[in-house]
Amino acid sequence: MSGRTYAVIGTGALGGYYGARLNHAGFDVHYLLRSDYEHVRTNGLRIDSKDGDFTLPTVNAYRNAADMPRCDVVIVSLKTTQNHLLGELLPPVIADDGCVLVLQNGLGMEGPIGEIVGHHRVVGGLAFLCSNKLGPGHIHHMDYGQITLAEHTPDGSPGGETNRIKQIAADLEAAGIPVRTSRDLVKSRWKKLVWNVPFNGLSVVLDATTDRIMADKHARILAEQLMAEVVAAAAACGHPLDANITQIMLDQTATMTPYRTSMKIDHDAGRLMEIEAIFGNPWRAAKQAGLDCPRLESLYRLLGFLNGGGSCPPAG
Amino acid sequence: MSGRTYAVIGTGALGGYYGARLNHAGFDVHYLLRSDYEHVRTNGLRIDSKDGDFTLPTVNAYRNAADMPRCDVVIVSLKTTQNHLLGELLPPVIADDGCVLVLQNGLGMEGPIGEIVGHHRVVGGLAFLCSNKLGPGHIHHMDYGQITLAEHTPDGSPGGETNRIKQIAADLEAAGIPVRTSRDLVKSRWKKLVWNVPFNGLSVVLDATTDRIMADKHARILAEQLMAEVVAAAAACGHPLDANITQIMLDQTATMTPYRTSMKIDHDAGRLMEIEAIFGNPWRAAKQAGLDCPRLESLYRLLGFLNGGGSCPPAG
Numbered sequence: 298m299s300g301r302t303y304a305v306i307g308t309g310a311l312g313g314y315y316g317a318r319l320n321h322a323g324f325d326v327h328y329l330l331r332s333d334y335e336h337v338r339t340n341g342l343r344i345d346s347k348d349g350d351f352t353l354p355t356v357n358a359y360r361n362a363a364d365m366p367r368c369d370v371v372i373v374s375l376k377t378t379q380n381h382l383l384g385e386l387l388p389p390v391i392a393d394d395g396c397v398l399v400l401q402n403g404l405g406m407e408g409p410i411g412e413i414v415g416h417h418r419v420v421g422g423l424a425f426l427c428s429n430k431l432g433p434g435h436i437h438h439m440d441y442g443q444i445t446l447a448e449h450t451p452d453g454s455p456g457g458e459t460n461r462i463k464q465i466a467a468d469l470e471a472a473g474i475p476v477r478t479s480r481d482l483v484k485s486r487w488k489k490l491v492w493n494v495p496f497n498g499l500s501v502v503l504d505a506t507t508d509r510i511m512a513d514k515h516a517r518i519l520a521e522q523l524m525a526e527v528v529a530a531a532a533a534c535g536h537p538l539d540a541n542i543t544q545i546m547l548d549q550t551a552t553m554t555p556y557r558t559s560m561k562i563d564h565d566a567g568r569l570m571e572i573e574a575i576f577g578n579p580w581r582a583a584k585q586a587g588l589d590c591p592r593l594e595s596l597y598r599l600l601g602f603l604n605g606g607g608s609c610p611p612a613g
Numbered sequence: 614m615s616g617r618t619y620a621v622i623g624t625g626a627l628g629g630y631y632g633a634r635l636n637h638a639g640f641d642v643h644y645l646l647r648s649d650y651e652h653v654r655t656n657g658l659r660i661d662s663k664d665g666d667f668t669l670p671t672v673n674a675y676r677n678a679a680d681m682p683r684c685d686v687v688i689v690s691l692k693t694t695q696n697h698l699l700g701e702l703l704p705p706v707i708a709d710d711g712c713v714l715v716l717q718n719g720l721g722m723e724g725p726i727g728e729i730v731g732h733h734r735v736v737g738g739l740a741f742l743c744s745n746k747l748g749p750g751h752i753h754h755m756d757y758g759q760i761t762l763a764e765h766t767p768d769g770s771p772g773g774e775t776n777r778i779k780q781i782a783a784d785l786e787a788a789g790i791p792v793r794t795s796r797d798l799v800k801s802r803w804k805k806l807v808w809n810v811p812f813n814g815l816s817v818v819l820d821a822t823t824d825r826i827m828a829d830k831h832a833r834i835l836a837e838q839l840m841a842e843v844v845a846a847a848a849a850c851g852h853p854l855d856a857n858i859t860q861i862m863l864d865q866t867a868t869m870t871p872y873r874t875s876m877k878i879d880h881d882a883g884r885l886m887e888i889e890a891i892f893g894n895p896w897r898a899a900k901q902a903g904l905d906c907p908r909l910e911s912l913y914r915l916l917g918f919l920n921g922g923g924s925c926p927p928a929g
Contacts, residue, residue: 502818502915503915503918503919505918510918513917513918513921514917515913515914515915515917515918515921516914516915516917516918518914519911519914519915519918522907522910522911591838591907591908591911592907592908592911594838595835595838595907595908595911595912596911597831598831598832598834598835599818599819599831599832599835600831601829601830601831601832602819602821602826602829602831602832602835603819605829605831
């Protein structure tokens with residue numbers, strides 16, 4: 298084991314899961330919590346996992362970032378709707394030669410975080426995880442779990458595979474977490490959006506699971522058109538994707554178990570949806586690159602209206 | 614009074630209202646009904662109107678078009694979702710020198726009706742009417758009521774103001790119905806779509822009244838963008854609208870009483886929405902003219918999905 302220390306900023310279904318995995322493997326992990334703080338300080342964390350259940354009766358739980366020790370790797374696992382808090386939360390927690398691992402969905406989170414801690418201290422991560430919070434400190438890991446790691450660069454160009462990335466990858470693998478590394482963070486983020494834009498968005502607007510979207514002629518055509526817009530946007534922004542990605546994802550979705558997307562789960566629970574990271578930022582990035590994405594923009598605006606009725610609870 | 618006879622094909626909130634007005638003024642009117650036939654045959658029609666209530670204790674009610682006399686003016690006031698029935702319904706009802714008055718919402722209904730009865734026997738009408746069916750044969754006329762009449766031509770070019778139009782206008786005016794005539798039917802239909810596309814469509818997808826759409830930043834921008842696409846589509850199809858039409862309609866909508874659109878009322882009641890006439894046909898017409906309308910198409914497809922859960926009751 299490396300002896301690297303980890304902070305988890307946002308101990309929900311995602312941050313709580315990965316933190317607990319590292320913790321369980323012997324790493325020193327420190328968790329920032331809000332609503333679940335009292336419960337987790339007293340009872341620790343409990344993970345029900347398809348790979349075997351485990352509990353951590355005692356964990357390092359904090360209510361305030363200022364009380365946390367400085368850590369080598371600060372995992373940002375808040376919902377992106379909370380990222381306006383990071384200017385306050387990150388500086389006290391990151392070690393002088395430490396880095397931030399942005400383990401969030403969407404596009405364009407790393408830039409503002411780089412402005413806070415310095416761009417050279419930011420690593421991006423994409424989690425392919427299906428997990429749910431069952432109660433305070435109680436997380437259900439249902440499926441998947443792989444993390445893709447990639448270096449952030451200020452201009453979004455490929456950052457290559459650094460030693461830092463390899464070291465974090467080794468820690469995660471030691472904790473039983475499957476890892477891939479990517480040379481191009483922004484391309485990896487666009488690739489994930491090819492699925493997330495149509496299926497997260499349409500699942501909310503149409504109140505539908507993935508199978509109903511795939512089975513309906515109109516909804517499926519619209520999903521394919523949205524995918525094509527995201528693929529075109531990625532290329533316009535200098536990160537062209539493989540030509541067959543849309544077909545591969547459609548084929549995978551057609552054979553999936555009917556699925557309520559994470560955005561639909563958020564919306565049904567009255568939580569704010571992450572529409573800026575997943576829709577607004579990609580739409581604006583394409584626009585800045587000279588490409589109009591009218592279907593993406595329409596979906597963004599429909600969700601923007603629907604988000605107006607939601608509420609925004611604190612993380613953790 | 615002219616002595617022209619009228620048939621009403623589809624005796625609902627619209628056809629029942631206008632038929633009863635003509636009937637009340639002394640015209641010979643014959644009504645085709647389905648579900649309300651028994652009730653109306655026995656009890657006639659009852660109109661609660663902002664302009665004064667009236668009843669018609671005995672009316673000429675029919676269950677089958679084949680039993681109706683041939684009439685000089687056959688008003689088509691079915692929902693457009695029922696227009697596939699017209700090939701059977703119209704031929705027995707129209708007099709040799711009679712005409713069909715297509716009093717429906719949307720675009721492109723007159724062409725298929727012209728194929729049935731001959732294009733020279735088709736007149737278009739746009740009703741600006743706010744009315745509801747309260748029960749069988751019982752209609753509430755809440756507001757407005759003006760009809761715009763215009764000649765249909767096979768190629769959609771302006772048909773001018775014929776004697777026939779003037780005669781029907783005189784009948785309607787004699788019955789207390791405000792009338793305008795238009796030289797360009799297709800332009801009048803596009804103009805109405807500038808409002809109907811955004812507000813009917815978004816009211817269903819967003820489950821919202823007009824005031825909530827106008828008050829939300831995202832929804833209002835999307836409504837304006839949809840309006841702009843419809844204006845561009847009208848121009849591409851050879852029927853340019855006045856430059857200020859979008860602003861005029863937005864200003865009117867901003868000062869309206871909060872309003873549940875007719876499409877929203879249909880959808881909430883489990884009835885099929887008229888998505889082909891109001892969305893599909895305009896989108897296809899623009900496409901044929903070489904113009905892509907991605908926002909209009911997206912809205913059409915969202916409504917197409919939502920329409921899949923509806924049911925389609927018989928007219929009348």
